[in-house]
Amino acid sequence: MTDARSAVMVATTRHPWGGVVRVGLLGGVVAVYLCLVGIVPTFAERPLISGAISLGHTALAMAAVFSGYLAARRAPAGNVQAVAAGALAGAIAGSALALLVVVGEVVDVRAVMLQASPALYDLLTLGMGLAGFWIPAVAGAVLAGAAAAVSILPSSYRLPLSWGLVAVVVLGLFAGLLRTPMLTGALSGVARFLFASDGLTPVGAVITFVVAIGTNVLQRRVLVRQRIAEMPATRRRALLAPAIVAGLLIVLVLPLSLGGFFAQVIALVALYVLMGFGLNITLGLAGLLDLGFVAFFAVGAYTVGLLTSPGEFGIAQWPFWAAIPFAALIAMAFGAFLGLPILGIRGDYLAIATLGFGEIIRILAGSDLLKQWLGGPRGILNIPKPIDVPPDHFLAGPHQIYYIALACAALVAFVAWRLRDSRLGRAWIAIREDEDVAQALGIDLVQTKLLAYMLGAAFAGLGGGIFSALVGSIVSSSIQLFVSINVVAIIIVGGMGSIPGVVVGAAFLIGVPELFRELSSYRFLFYGIALIAMMRYRPEGLLPSRIVRRELHVPDEVAAPGAPVNGSAAG
Amino acid sequence: MYSRWVERLTDVSISGFLWAFRIVIVLVVVVGSALTLTQGKYSLATWIDLALNGLSLGSIYALIALGYTMVYGILGMINFAHGEIFMAGAFGGYFAAVGLAQAGLLNLNPLTAVLSVVIMIAVAMAVSTTLAVLVERIAYRPLRKAPRLIPLIAAIGASFFLQYTFRGLFGPGIYAYPAVDVLGEAVPLSFIRLRWVDVLVVVSAFVMMAGLYLFVMRTKVGTAIRAVSEDKDIAALMGIDVNRAIVTTFAVGAAMAGAAGVLYALMFRQVFFFSGFIPGIKAFTAAVLGGIGNVPGAMLGGLFLGQAESIGPTLFLDGFGVPSPNQLRDVIAFTMLVLVLVFRPSGILGERVTEHKA
Structure with a gap:
């Protein structure tokens, strides 16, 4: 001392x-x-x-x-x-x-x-x-x-300047993506003026800088935020409705106007949002760190592959829609089977045990042992698209996967949201906070954890099934540890137990590296830095749920000195 | 009344499931071994080869496992990045070996070869120790009082950070380790096939483990480490510098891992940015097997895991007609991890670690 x-x-x-x-x-x-x-x-x-x-x-x-x-x-x-x-x-x-x-x-x-x-x-x-x-x-x-x-400088100068610079960087990054669709429409002149084929034009950069500063100054002068906060609740709600409609339009219609590559990327983002919601139940609500998420992803993907493929290894040639419920159900059954023995063990051991499961499934999928059924490294090919449309239809490409994943993600989000406030959800949160106390309150630990684990597994299976339809095949090399790490990182960065956090996390961690190939070879480097930095400075995530934020920022006079900030998973 | 019955039923089904699980595992092991042995496909010499291979592999796992077990003993956290510390050591040894080979010393004569290996190990230990101390300082120390999952997630982050830093620095390709010709030669013994590299691995691993054991048990610093593992606050009151004891633990564990990195690379003759991950998890398995937090346990666990991995696929699976059972050696290791965690989380020698401390 x-x-x-x-x-x-x-x-x-x-x-x-x-x-x-x-x-x-x-x-x-x-x-x-x-x-x-x-x-x-x-x-x-x-x-x-x-x-x-x-x-x-x-x-x-x-x-x-x-x-x-x-x-x-x-x-x-x-x-x-x-x-x-x-x-x-x-x-x-x-x-x-x-x-x-x-x-x-x-x-x-x-x-x-x-x-x-x-x-x-x-x-x-x-x-x-x-x-x-x-x-x-x-x-x-x-x-x-x-x-x-x-x-x-005083903040009235500092913030607009910072905003201007940020706007230039962001628009410069997206310039190529924005330019291509704009060139065909009425905006082609503007596009040529602002964007070169590989970034902003110098003039465009200056314009962006000035416009960003202008809007920021204007927004501060007009006091937008303060006025909204001062509005009566009914008027605020009236403002909210058009905002929601605009948001929905952007999410539903915008992808159609952008190219096939972009659709592929956002389909992947939507898929990870779906899986993020699934793991959010296991990790965010129940506090079980599952590093073997890819195991259930694989089960779902291979289920869909086996049931739908007309190729060599297909067994049923069902349509996608008949197969996908089985993907979720069989993954859930696997969740029960793998979860039952290990859910009694402590949080950090559980993480390593699930990591072991993920590796076991990965090795088995590529092994000679299962080659006659799963195709080994060559995998199952020719998995049909869920909706059979002519090639020029607007749903022909990855767009349909995007909408399917989006719909499933909405479903999962709804389930998670309703479960969170249910008796079961409160039992999960109680376990996350303190296992011993939860048990003393009469919560059956293994049973409750098992339900969270099985639900997470089911949604991972759903994600895997949709993934196999997106790619059109499932090969053993798609079953990698990084699938699990992606999903865990999304939740940690976005915020444990938070639904908007998952969306933001997936957009940042999946969307951005997929859009920018230069970034993608360093994505796991950034994940590593992000995980360490989040744990040090903001363990509740970028968009935390209210409960988690409260518990990780206990005021000093309340917390006993030297005592753990909270007891979650330390039971 | 009803819900109590449901609970009773699930309790029964869970314990029944666990029993079925045990029975299946025992059946696979017993029946598989019996089938393999009665088929008589493999001669005694093959089994001895496998066992010797398992001995070398196991002593390397034991060396890595020491780092996991000591850090767990003192901080109660799984140092997920330890596998990357091991990989970093292998890279350090690689560049030392390339330098020595360019100077013409690596294969000049057996004496310089041995000296070169000593230098490689020293460089590897230095690299690994530096990295581990940095990681502790940046990623772990600020989180020492946080709930248990938080340092684990930071450690996962550190693991990926180190992997992809090395990928960035040295590229994604696999580096072929320079050959030390002497080590590839066979030991002149008529009854077993043994290369010098195996002798080197086993002997140096055992020397280092013995040294570490004496360090922890006999020296003042070792006593401080054990005292801090027992109770940080009381140790601080006794005038022990807790931070220093923790950093020393990381440094010593990393030095062992760095040495293990060179030995492993001398055996398998390659290193790349991801090559620490799987050995890392396996060494963690070894640490858990032996009883985490327990130094002799880690050594025992490592040796046991080495044998299971080397002999296991052939002995247990070949009898069932499993094609290419050696593909599944990692499956055996990870299954053992799960089995130990489920049925004997305190490990073989783990009675020292009690729940309140861990």
Whole structure:
């Protein structure tokens, strides 16, 4: 204890600029990491503003901006000091990159570091090579200094500026996607003006920036939020109805106007939303961390494959609609079968045991043992589409899967929502909070957990069945651990037990990496960072349910010092 | 009245199910072994080969399992990223080996070969220890008082972060480990087939495990670690630096994993970013088998798992006519994990760990 206290004393009596230097060093480590791990060179292939700024530069600039922001907060009081601190931190961070360039140009480190290529150094020095080694340091100082300056502005200036930058980045990312459908319609002139084939045009970037700042300022002037909050409840409800209709229209009609690739992506997102809702019952409500979700996904997918395929391994050639209930039912039965033995064990052991199940099913699906029934690595092919339409029909492609998944997701959400407030749902939440207390209240632990596990399994089976129809085949290599990890990450990032959280989580974690191939090879890197960061700073998720938020943010005077914040899964 | 009957019925069906589960497993093991042995397809020499292979594999699992078990003992958390620490060690050893091979030392003569392996292991230990200490500092220490699932999820995050960092740094391809020629040669014994690499693996694993055991039981730092595992608050009152004891635990466990990474890679001659994941889960299985939190238990569990995995597929499954039973060796390992968790969660030697501490 005395050690800890003296450490704090030392920290406070340290030189005031020590914190700034440390922020700079940290920023440098992050920047070098971004380069060497390949994020900067890979992202550099995607321009944000055509011909000017790439996503790779943006990633480095973001590192500088964060360093500047953090440095300004650690600087001694005073505006000049804050800006100087930002510039200093940025210069230090940039110097790390300069050092990387110098070392890399003098000694060839590519034998060890794959990404440390001349292309990377050109990127960092804007094409000047060794002679331009000072460029990252200067650029870092300028960017971080500017960020520090912005961070000490009053919020009426700071927020619009930040919004403008965010809008440019987001629109730059989506430019290619938005441009293609716009080119055919009446908006083709606008599209050509704003978007190049690979990002915003410079003019488009300026316009976006100005428009975003303008709307933000306007919104603050008109006090939209405050006015809505002041409205009587009846008028607020009247406003809500058109918003819901607009939302439904976007969800239902917009996909039709975008291309087949986009439809494929959102069909996948809808599928993961569906599975997320399923796991949300198991993990979000009952607190059972299931890392073997893919096992039930596989059961559902193979069930649909076997029952519908007219190919080699098909056994029934049923239509999709007759097969899909069986996918859910058989997955549920598997859930009961696998769940019964293991649900008595403690939370963290359960996670590893379910992980083991997932691996067992994965290996069995590809093994020679089951090859004569499941086709091994070659799998079951020719799974028919659920709705048989001519190829030019608007439901021909992945669109129909999108609507089916959406309808199923809505169904699952409804079930989960109604169950949450039922006797069973409250029993689940009680178990999640404290198993011992729940048992003392007369809740049968194994039975109640089993129901949650079986429901989660059923919805995973449903997801697997729809997946096999989406892809048109099921092969053993589709049964991978990352399916489980995707779903778990969606729920953790979105918020345990929260229904909107799952939608947001799936859109971010599935949709964004699928849309941007550059991002997709680093998706699990981001998942890892996201999981750690969420656990450290926001364990309740981005859009938490009310109960979870309350329990994870117990006011300090209520919680006994040193006691666990809550007892969930610690029973 | 009615609901009580329903409850009684489900209780009966659950215990009945568990019994049926046990009976099926025992039947598979007994009948499968009997069938395989009576068919007489395999000679005694084959079985000895399998057992020796299992011994090498098992001693590596035991080395990795030590890290799981010590961290669980002191923090009560499953360090999911431990498999990646193992993989990082293998990568460290790889680059050391490439350097040594370029210097012409790796295969110059048996003496330099042995020295090279020692250097590779030292580099691997350094890499693994550094990473593990960083991970502890960044991802685990702030969550020490959170509910149990939260550090586990952070550990899963750390595991993916490390995997894909290595994928980014070194690419998705599989690196072929440089060959140390001496290790590939057979030991000149007439009655068994044995390569030097197996001898190296088993001997170094046992030396390291013995060293670790003495470290934990005999040194002052080891005593501090055991005291903190027993009760953090009391240990702090006794003047023990709790954070230091925890970091030391991570460092020591990671050093063992790093060494295991090199040994494993010398046996299987390859390493890539995902190569730590499956051995990691298996070593966790070994730790649970032996009784998690228990150092001798982890060693025993590792050796046991190695044998089960090496002999098991042939012995239990071949008799039933299962095609290519070796594909299913991981299934046997994971089934054992589930079985131990269900029927004897305290493991073989696990009576030391009680519920309140874990």
